[in-house]
Amino acid sequence: MGDQTMRAWRVHSYGDPLDVLQLDEVEVPEPGPGELLVAVEGIPLNLNDLERINGGNMMVRPELPYSPGMEVMGRVEAAGDGAEAFVGRRVSATTKTAIGGYAEKAICPAVSAFDIPDDIPMPDAAALFFPFHLAWLGLFDRAELTAGESVLIHAAAGGSGSAAIQLAKDAGAKVFATAGSEEKLALCRELGADVTIDYTTTDFAEVVLAETGNKGVDVVFDNVGEAVWEGSLKSLSYNGRYVMMGFASNKVVADEPFIVPRTFMLTNARLCGVMLSYQSPDMIGFLKGAMGWNVVPSDVGARVQSEVLERYRAGRVKAVIGEVVPFEELPRAIDAMANRGTVGRVIVTT
DSSP states (O other): OOTTEEEEEEESSOSOHHHHEEEEEEEOOOOOTTEEEEEEEEEEOOTTHHHHHHOOSOSSOOOSSBOOOSEEEEEEEEEOTTOGGGTTOEEEEEOGGGOOOSBSEEEEEGGGEEEOOTTSOTTHHHHSSHHHHHHHIIIIIISOOOTTOEEEESSTTSHHHHHHHHHHHHTTOEEEEEESSHHHHHHHHHHTOSEEEETTTSOHHHHHHHHTTTOOEEEEEESSOHHHHHHHHHHEEEEEEEEEOOOTTOGGGGGSOOOOHHHHHTTTOEEEEOOOOEEOHHHHHHHHHHHOOOOEEHHHHHHHHHHHHHHHHTTSSOOOEEEEEEGGGHHHHHHHHHTTOOOSEEEEEO
């Protein structure tokens, strides 16, 4: 295989990962203005990758065939105009249009690439970006969680859930964590959760209210969505903050009417949305005008990255890695994630 080609897992049609992911030899892409070509060392798997494989709910549907993968970690090999200063740097990055990461090299916008110094070892180096950035934005940038407050974290043994436990405890908060098995609850306790709840056998809202004297928690950190919505509203305190992170239980409702205004009004709480999308000032203005979206400035991402790495180096947080697999086993690993057979982060190495 020459320098101008690479291996990439691609989908030519939609379906289950084991059925439709194909290992192809393709041309190495070229970075355009403001873009990076990253020689991939680690590919963290994300739940949102699944829609790009099975054809589920997507904001933008790419043209087939393509390589899924919205996050990579590696060394910048080349750069387009305006991004030359990144060449040679080790980065964690979001891929262009949230695809292209299941490959040996990937195109990433420079505005969503953040330094991972060489003293951060693999596989941890590949595991710290998305979960800790999502957790930080949700807990601190949106919910403004402070010491002495309480937070209910759903899907707490997953990537951003396990990061949220650690960041919340580090900030001095009391953590209620839900998960679906004793193995996952044990991990939550190991990470510092004060109260763990098996949502498959127990009404988490009843536990929260009993533990808080019918006051409720100050913050709900929700990656699950529809399945926990009603109980989570019941679990919120007066002036609590509901952080809407994702819709893992039912992606269909992501683009359909979902919230009953009076029901939420009666909580006397705040609803906070989180979307991990770092952009330049020009793109922030464009997206606001064209779509009405508020995306996150890239300099906020750089600050979050610095805060996370500081805590990691001090041993205050750690990367939670369920499995490290070789590139050749990627379909099996994403299939296990689809079937809820994973904890923490799954890292694919090239």
